[in-house]
Amino acid sequence: MTLFWAKGYHATSLKDLEGALKMKPGSIYAAFQNKETLFRATLDRYAQRMTSEMQALIAASPSPLAALQGHLEGLANLTLCDRPSTACMLVKSLLEVPREGELRGFITTHLDRVEQVIGGALQAAQARGELPPDADTGRLARRIQIYIFGLKVQAQRETDPDRMRELCEDLAAEIGRAATP
Amino acid sequence: MTLFWAKGYHATSLKDLEGALKMKPGSIYAAFQNKETLFRATLDRYAQRMTSEMQALIAASPSPLAALQGHLEGLANLTLCDRPSTACMLVKSLLEVPREGELRGFITTHLDRVEQVIGGALQAAQARGELPPDADTGRLARRIQIYIFGLKVQAQRETDPDRMRELCEDLAAEIGRAATP
DNA sequence: ATCATTTTTGAGCGAATGCTCAAGTATATT
């Protein structure tokens, strides 16, 4: 997963995978059907972790809205982190995979799932009165996801941590503006 | 450029390029040094067009701020468009290229240039009194660019034009909120 | 028309790709 996340699908060769998995080609093809199936498995794992991390973050906070804001602000620390890539593996893959391929649907399904998690948190926030009763939680969820996409892309080029923090704060503040006064 | 934009650097083979350019390998390597140099040339061309399009849009409108908002709203029509990809070629490339490679700097330079164009428009808006005198135009420019990144990524998965329009409107409205009341 | 120069051609190079499979090694069962 680390390898595919860092280098992308095409740039990751089976030699790379042999080294990372410490397996010979035969074993790899016995365990996973082929390169693409292995890639799908890593996408599954990544998406699984991403969603459960997000759910944990939401569950840990009494205020779902504050949790989402906190998540956005947390993206400021993405620069110095030792992750394979600051960018979201699902977004990277979405942009790399052909438009009409079957992988496309696979990836979007996972992205939809994340959107659902965010939407669920917003509904909970609404139930708690943090959001106006007439607020469109789905719409807001998609907007927040776009913020995450954008910030994680930005983290690939923005070297200044302060500037990154500024942007995270700005976008987090926007979510706060959707809250009930 | 179309080919690299649609398929990405790694997924575009020289066979593909031979077909698209209607040139044999020898001619390609005589005209462009190698695959990577050709790729850089296409990135140059893309960035050039992108910036000049944006500048033209800004120049055509009396209000720079309205021009930027219009640009964001225009991204709603990205779905049905016949472009090679709804995503920004620079962003696609940024995510595909290795973190430490020389191509990275090349791409970020172009992205910085676009940021400068947006920032320039915001300064003009400020001079016209559309933005408060103390507004941080650079910071706002980066935020708008993140909106563009995010929306263009979203356009890769969002099939519903209405939802896309909603999001574009929301983000355009967000810019409007920075304007002087 | 002749010759010098530039451009195009495409067969094919070495290396790398994703992948296979017979042979070998480990594990489990009796």
Added chain:
DNA sequence: AATATACTTGAGCATTCGCTCAAAAATGAT
């Protein structure tokens, strides 16, 4: 201990990759 079953090995397959270069064709100069 003997046998059956499962997993691992790695040489090497067919194909494709990015790329080269001598020869042919087109172009320009005289």
